[in-house]
Amino acid sequence: MAKQVVTTICFVLFHCIISYCAFMSSCSVHSSTKNSIPEIARYFGTKGRYEEVNTYLIDDILAINNSLVTLPSSTCHEIHLTAIIRHGTRFPTAKNIQKMRDFYDLVVRNATDNLNCLSEIKSKWHMWYKDEMDGRLVEKGREDHRHLAQRLIRWFPSLLTEDNVRQGRVKLITSSKHRCVNSTIAFREGLMTGLRIDDKVELEPAVNDALMRYFDQCERFVKEVENNKSALEEVKRFSEGPEMKRVMEKMADRLKVPYTSVTDDSVAAAFYLCSYEFTILKVNSPWCQLFDEVDAQVMEYAVDLKQYWKRSYGHDINSKSSCILFHDLFYRLDQVVTHINSDVPVSEAITVQVGHAETLIPLLSLLDLFKDDVPLESTNFATQQNRIFRSGRIVPYTANLLVVLYKCPEGIRMGVRLNEKSLTLPGFTDPVPMYEEVKKRYSALLGGCDQETVCKMNYS
Numbered sequence: 001m002a003k004q005v006v007t008t009i010c011f012v013l014f015h016c017i018i019s020y021c022a023f024m025s026s027c028s029v030h031s032s033t034k035n036s037i038p039e040i041a042r043y044f045g046t047k048g049r050y051e052e053v054n055t056y057l058i059d060d061i062l063a064i065n066n067s068l069v070t071l072p073s074s075t076c077h078e079i080h081l082t083a084i085i086r087h088g089t090r091f092p093t094a095k096n097i098q099k100m101r102d103f104y105d106l107v108v109r110n111a112t113d114n115l116n117c118l119s120e121i122k123s124k125w126h127m128w129y130k131d132e133m134d135g136r137l138v139e140k141g142r143e144d145h146r147h148l149a150q151r152l153i154r155w156f157p158s159l160l161t162e163d164n165v166r167q168g169r170v171k172l173i174t175s176s177k178h179r180c181v182n183s184t185i186a187f188r189e190g191l192m193t194g195l196r197i198d199d200k201v202e203l204e205p206a207v208n209d210a211l212m213r214y215f216d217q218c219e220r221f222v223k224e225v226e227n228n229k230s231a232l233e234e235v236k237r238f239s240e241g242p243e244m245k246r247v248m249e250k251m252a253d254r255l256k257v258p259y260t261s262v263t264d265d266s267v268a269a270a271f272y273l274c275s276y277e278f279t280i281l282k283v284n285s286p287w288c289q290l291f292d293e294v295d296a297q298v299m300e301y302a303v304d305l306k307q308y309w310k311r312s313y314g315h316d317i318n319s320k321s322s323c324i325l326f327h328d329l330f331y332r333l334d335q336v337v338t339h340i341n342s343d344v345p346v347s348e349a350i351t352v353q354v355g356h357a358e359t360l361i362p363l364l365s366l367l368d369l370f371k372d373d374v375p376l377e378s379t380n381f382a383t384q385q386n387r388i389f390r391s392g393r394i395v396p397y398t399a400n401l402l403v404v405l406y407k408c409p410e411g412i413r414m415g416v417r418l419n420e421k422s423l424t425l426p427g428f429t430d431p432v433p434m435y436e437e438v439k440k441r442y443s444a445l446l447g448g449c450d451q452e453t454v455c456k457m458n459y460s
């Protein structure tokens with residue numbers, strides 16, 4: 001009996017090894033990974049998973065890593081947290097779903113399945129994305145926010161307390177987009193679970209697009225950048241340049257289709273298929289086998305270039321469009337400081353604001369963060385290999401900017417973290433400077449940067 005079991009196990013094991021080897025060699029592009037994480041996952045840019053930025057979360061999603069954070073001296077204690085958070089993992093937009101469908105059809109109809117990953121796509125994969133999924137939050141996206149809330153409780157145990165929730169000292173603000181509203185609701189669930197509050201507590205998110213989608217309401221940004229093709233000229237040049245051309249040709253060679261059949265939309269669609277299958281379903285899909293590492297770096301650069309010109313340092317108005325959110329932040333912090341200085345209890349211990357990658361990037365740029373010495377351009381892909389402006393590092397799903405105020409014997413200090421890692425503000429050496437020094441550093445913005453003025457068309 002026992003012998004038979006052992007034999008069976010050996011037999012099964014043998015077959016597993018054989019199939020595994022077959023899988024390993026399934027595509028000649030590059031060898032497959034041992035695990036379910038695509039080798040190119042760190043190049044997904046704004047379509048990237050939060051866990052790729054903090055890999056210790058892969059083993060324990062509720063872990064916090066203290067070695068990534070610098071605290072002020074132990075004589076200080078936290079008095080306020082503002083968290084500005086991107087929504088969680090979502091479905092592709094309807095526009096991108098169409099591109100994915102077109103590319104899938106090309107592979108099924110026209111590609112020659114000499115590569116096993118192609119036969120895998122043709123025989124096992126089906127186009128399951130539907131137009132109505134259009135940008136909605138997926139279950140993983142809800143988990144992203146529930147887990148972030150639970151980690152924030154561990155990071156800030158004296159602020160995220162049951163008492164603060166019950167006394168209305170926690171505020172939730174969100175963009176009106178369904179993926180943001182649903183992220184905020186998931187965040188609240190995580191908060192309630194983490195604090196073991198199981199009765200109904202009044203904690204309704206307030207929708208505020210003037211703050212969380214300020215970019216729609218800044219006329220100058222809309223006219224000069226959003227609706228202006230020539231504002232993204234560098235992005236277009238790169239998509240027609242030699243690096244992207246090479247990615248398209250390699251893709252056509254792999255599919256054995258004429259070069260004219262593969263466009264920049266096709267390679268973008270293939271890259272989406274790889275990234276969405278991974279972030280939504282947690283699988284390393286055969287689509288990922290259509291890219292090698294250099295291809296993925298080119299795709300990443302195309303995304304970063306677009307973010308740079310549309311949301312960041314490419315045009316001055318991009319960051320200036322966030323003036324309203326910048327002022328809202330400092331107004332909030334000032335109020336806390338006023339309360340502390342006059343010995344009145346702080347009325348807002350935690351402010352959570354849920355928005356978009358497009359909410360965070362301009363604000364970070366306004367603060368002069370992640371600014372390379374040389375601009376990102378269509379012609380400098382090669383020399384920008386070590387750039388600090390990397391959207392996948394800065395704004396993966398559930399990206400979060402955490403601004404913390406501390407009360408110390410010498411006064412109020414301010415700490416900033418992005419994605420649960422301390423940041424030192426440009427111009428400072430101390431990662432937790434005095435709040436008044438921070439205000440001095442940004443005094444020009446605090447004294448100006450008026451939304452109405454900067455967003456007017458005739459302003460210069």
Ligand SMILES: *[C@@H]1O[C@H](CO)[C@@H](O)[C@H](O)[C@H]1NC(C)=O
Pocket residue numbers: 056065066067068
């Ligand atoms: C915390 O982060 C550091 C630096 O990235 C890393 O070396 C360490 O392994 C992490 N700690 C844990 C517990 O994963």
Ligand SMILES: *[C@@H]1O[C@H](CO)[C@@H](O)[C@H](O)[C@H]1NC(C)=O
Pocket residue numbers: 136137178179182
């Ligand atoms: C938001 O979440 C609710 C409940 O979880 C769900 O029924 C609804 O479809 C979600 N909306 C979107 C747009 O994802």
Ligand SMILES: *[C@@H]1O[C@H](CO)[C@@H](O)[C@H](O)[C@H]1NC(C)=O
Pocket residue numbers: 223224225228229230231
């Ligand atoms: C469009 O962008 C270009 C390049 O930045 C700029 O020169 C031009 O003035 C913009 N057009 C409008 C209508 O703002």
Ligand SMILES: *[C@@H]1O[C@H](CO)[C@@H](O)[C@H](O)[C@H]1NC(C)=O
Pocket residue numbers: 106109110257261
């Ligand atoms: C795919 O092949 C068909 C013929 O089988 C052809 O008509 C069509 O143009 C091809 N599509 C592309 C995008 O190359």
